[in-house]
Amino acid sequence: MIQIHKILIANRGEIAVRIIRACRDLHIKSVALFTEPDGDCLHVKIADEAYRIGTDAIRGYLDIARIIEIAKACSADAVHPGYGFLSENYEFAKACEDSGIIFIGPRSEVIRKMGNKNIARKLMASNGIPIVPGTEKLNSYGLDEIKVFAEKIGYPVILKASGGGGGRGIRVVYKQEELENALDSCKREALTFFGNDEVFMEKYVVSPRHIEFQILGDNYGNIIHLCERDCSIQRRHQKIIEIAPCPGISEHLRKTIGVTAIAAAKAVGYTNVGTVEFLLDDYNRFYFMEMNTRIQVEHPVTEEITGVDLIVRQIRIAGGEILDLEQSDIKPRGFAIEARITAENVWKNFIPSPGKIGEYYPALGPSVRVDSHIYKDYKVPPFYDSLLAKLIIKATSFDLAVNKLERALKEFIITDIRTTIPFLIAITKTREFRRGYFDTSFIETHMKELLENTEDRHQDNKEEVIAAIAATLKKIRESRK
Structure with a gap:
């Protein structure tokens, strides 16, 4: 085991905050990076140390040489890449390896193979994994x-x-x-x-379900999966809602795809946390689509049903810990749903809606979790992905989980900018979503209906804001009685 004392986080926003909190849980120092527009971002405020990496909004987060330089200067033992930016850049992982810095993720060679989808397809096919x-x-x-x-x-x-x-x-x-x-x-x-x-x-597999399996592997050849997630609720190939486990599939199919996911990970000698993604057609035929060699945005739903802290596991495995879990230990409990709340104007073709947040009251209640980097008066910059928060709920059944998601979304207040909260509420009300019968064409097929049922909750009037907040707080007080 290598004792990790300090981790530099080569990312920003929600995932950087998530990693910093995991570092605190492990009594590990955290180092934040930020470009000029991110100076007041939450990850900068809560990290033990923070370093500016330039004035350009994006370029600094992609500057491998500068990031390595800062990691060395601040004596960081390891680098966590989060998701996006350099997280699947094998040159970055290789630069960390060559500098004697632990890269919290798989080896650079694995990232190189799986990062190129064409190479990945050939590798999977040669190992008997079904591909499109x-x-x-x-x-x-x-x-x-x-x-x-x-x-x-x-x-x-x-x-x-x-x-x-x-x-x-x-x-x-x-x-x-x-x-x-x-x-x-x-x-x-x-x-x-x-x-x-x-x-x-x-x-092109028409209207499939998008199902992915969470993989966890140590540096000694031990690999398990932590069940699957259904990521079929998408718009323009970008996920909106994720569910674990997948509703409406048989236990036999779940086990079959799970075994295949582990075989795919073993074929490339995978270590740390990763995700094997599949397409599932109407005849229950499944095909390998890609492997993401990083933590996923939707990882919290897996954590909620398995009780495994994936960020903590990433760090411990990177430090040389032997995986103390076997496949038989993984028994999902209940259902978890994650809804991605973004700063977008639903009524103007989902264009980004940056600006200063007025009131911010995230949803509360039993088994309700919010992963976010925003706060009251935070200025949402126009340069990055529009993700504001991830609302994650857990319940004993899928039906109850949907009910709880709808309730939590209605209590979630972000004012003065447009968000997708009303659109997400409209999704929870559809018959198909509630029954768990949907595929990747769901949003496109139901767009007209969803927009018609999307309430405009944008608050320009201060009295309306106060009234909405008061109503939400009343509901919260009543739920606690």
């Missing part, structure tokens, strides 16, 4: 040849950035006439967000 029919990288082929590939696979097809993630670098093509524009657009976005315009093509 598709191609290798297309960049060396002409348009006419790519058209032949698409015809052979069969429309619709989906173009994906090899180094992509987070819903970026993806284009669905339904007919040949759309292929050229979609290909050019996909390459441009891939180059912008990932610095690599390599793309490949897959068969």
Whole structure:
């Protein structure tokens, strides 16, 4: 075991706050990084140390050399990359390794293999893991040849950035006439967000369920899964609501996919925390989609049903701890749901809604958890992902979990900026969501209905704000009686 005394967090916002709290639980010092627009962010305020890494909002969080320099200067034993930014950048992990700094995640070589979706597909296929029919990288082929590939696979097809993630670098093509524009657009976005315009093509599985298994592995070959999450409630390939475990699938199917997820992790020699993602079609056929070599945004729902603190486990495994859990120890209890609350204007095609937060009263009550970095008078910057908070609830049944989610969302108050809270409430009221019958087309299919049932709760009038807060506080007091 290596005793870790200080961790530098190469990230910002909600996940940085989450990691700092885990460090406190372990009596480990935390170091925050921030660019100029993030000077008043919560992770900067609560860390033991904080260092500015530039004036540009984004560039500092991607400056590998500067981050390593700060880690050395402040005597950090380890670096935690969080999610996004450099979390799946194998060059960053390699730079940490070469500098004698512990990278809290898998080895750089594993990140390199799994970070390139095309390499990952080939590796999984060679190890008997079912993959969606598709191609290798297309960049060396002409348009006419790519058209032949698409015809052979069969429309619709989906173009994906090899180094992509987070819903970026993806284009669905339904007919040949759309292929050229979609290909050019996909390459441009891939180059912008990932610095690599390599793309490949897959068969587009129409309206599947998106199911992922949480993997936990130590440095000695021990790997287990911590059950699955259903991430099918998405908009434009970006997750909105996540559920653990997946409602409506059989125990046999759950065990089958779980065994496959572990096999996928073992095929690449995985260590630390990761996620193996699958598509599940109407005939219960499942296909490997990708492996995320980092902590996921939605990790709290897994923590709630298993009782395993994933950030703490990441740190301990990085320090050399042997995994003291076996697969038989993992027995999910109840259901957990996470709703991502973002600063977006639902009525204007979900455009970002930055600005200064007025009143902030997160939901409370039994088995209600809020992971966030915002507070009253915090200025939401326009430069980053629009995530404000993650509302996580737990209940003994899926039906009760949905009821509790609806109640908590109604009590959650963020004023003076637009948020997706009313839209999330509308989702909880739909018959299909309540029954657990949905797939990745849910939002698109129900958008008109959802918008019609989305109440405009934006508060411009101070008296309305006060009235809303008073009503919420009354409900909270009554729930405690």
